[in-house]
Amino acid sequence: MLNAGDLTHLQPSLIFAPHALENTGALIAAVSGGSDSLALLFLLHDYLTGLDNPPRLLAVTVDHRLRPESTAEAENVGRLCQRFGIEHQILSWTDPKPAHGIAAAAREARYRLLLKAAREAHAACILTGHTRNDQIETYLMRKARSQGAASRGLAAMADNVTLEGTVQLLRPFLGITREALRVYLRARDIPWVDDPSNVNIAYERPRIRLNADKEQEERILAEIAAATAARKRDNDRLTAALADPASLWRDAAHQLHVDAAIFASLPESVQSLFAGLVTALAGGRRFMPGEAERSRIAHFLTTANTVARMTQGGALITRAGKNKTHIFRREQRNLPMDELAPHATIIWDGRYRLHNEGTATVTIAPADSCSLAAFLERKGIAADAALRRALCVAPVIYHDGAPCAFPLLEREESPSHIRISNHYALFDHVLSGHDSGLAEAVRLRLEHK
Structure with missing residues (x-):
């Protein structure tokens, strides 16, 4: 554990060097204006400044538009970044807000917008300021919902995550306390904003935070380590099999x-x-x-x-x-019908990725057994019962309301402008x-x- 007043452990090289950030073209720092994310931004900025050929650093603030003052706070982050010569961008969540599950929806929107920023900036990594405090709270929330000590979720957050198969999400502060970061910001005279939702007990995490027993933190960290080891052990055994x-x-x-x-x-x-x-x-x-x-x-x-x-x-x-x-x-059952526009890509049913290189929109949907039978007969294709069942849950390309191609049929060529590949939603x-x-x-x- 880092002592709150001990800044020697907050040396940028100790925090960021293990992540080999110098090998990336650009980085996204997720900055809300709170203490954790601002400490991330300035420690990261200091680290990159010391590199011979540093990647581009872009600070991104997601304005969820959930509070009247959120836009002004995002703009304040922009002014702070401008003062220190850091590139900054604000992305707003303008979608209609759900009546229920607002915290989960906001989290999903935040990562979607951060991922959008990363792709536009050709950034390989997004960094967030999740701390040791967040890790403990995550563990306690998952433990409250889990059905036993063997739950895989009790391993809590990993320090790295891959988003959409392309962008790395890094959490370099999981071993650092929030108070240590605040001591650092005070020493640099950098102000932060406390989001009132962080103490609103209508949400799960603030309730957990309110009831967390600081004297039990070392025990909790040991339990997280044990759960992580158990998850790795099971993964390794299955990998071997x-x-x-x-x-x-x-x-x-x-x-x-x-x-x-x-x-x-x-x-x-x-x-x-x-x-x-x-x-x-x-x-x-x-x-x-x-x-x-x-x-x-x-x-x-x-x-x-x-x-x-x-x-x-x-x-x-x-x-x-x-x-x-x-x-x-x-x-x-519950199979989707999607429109695939020209030059667009869709994930169909979480199992297939389809890309349309053509100039016309096509419909992607499953075929019913009658349409399938007629198609197979018209094409002279023999298919056993297993293949017929599979084709009824596979993506089919429709034209004028009728199936015109079954991409999974080896003998049936798909339109050359439709590319299909496997997708593993998990x-x-x-x-x-x-x-x-x-x-x-x-x-x-x-x-x-």
Whole structure:
């Protein structure tokens, strides 16, 4: 722990050198005007100033438009940046605000806008000022919602996250207390603003903050470390199992197969992880099912039962039969219909990425069984039951209200201007640094030809 009055630990080189920021073209610093983010900005600025060839630094303030004074506060950050010669940009959340879940919606908007700024600036990294205090609060919130000490979420925040598969989110202050940062700002005579929502107990985090016991911080940090080690242990065990090509594979119908014998040989916690992971991938979901649901799937796959199938999280799961593999595929319901404009890219059902290089808008939607049968007959394509089921949950290109191309059919060429590739919503939206190695092992397995 850093002592509040000890600034020797706040040396910029000690904080930022491990992240190899000098190898990036541009950096985004998320700056709200609060103490944590302002300390991040000025410590980062000091560090970059000492580099021979520093990357471009852009401070970005997201104005959520939730308080009358928020715009003025964002402009004050801009004036402070101008005073120190730091480039600054304000992005506003102008969308209609939801009646419920405003904190989660604001967080989603903040990262979406930061990611937009990063892409426009060709920045490889976004840095935020999350502190040790935030880490403890995150742990306490997740513990209150979790169903046991084995919860993967108790590992709390990773110091690095990959957003949309392209931009790194870095949290270099997770080991530094908020008060240490405030001592630093006072020493430099840099003022900050305290957002009143940070003490509004209508929100979960301020309630946790109010009731947090500072005397228990070291114990909590030890619990976070233990949870992180347990998560890594399970990830490593599953990664080792995935080294076997038979462990997980995708067939021509895009069904996911898990070898029943390999699955049964894994410890219970790893079975639960494996089951939840493949369920999320098959269902196109950004998150794994909850702990209880993951355990229920694993129990279903390893216990003799007259019921051979179950559904969970948009996936239909069939327990291993004669083929010796458990099969996971998308349920045939709640499938989207999307418009794909020229030169645009969409993520369809969390499972496919489609890009339109043409000049006309096309419709992407699933086909019903009658349309599929007519299409196959017209094209003279033979398809077994498994392939027909898969095609009914796959993206289809429509023209004039009728299906004109099934990109997943090997014998049917898609229009040359439509590009399709696999998308893994579980990993390709937000990938915690805790799970990056496991995600790579899964991707390697499923993309293996």
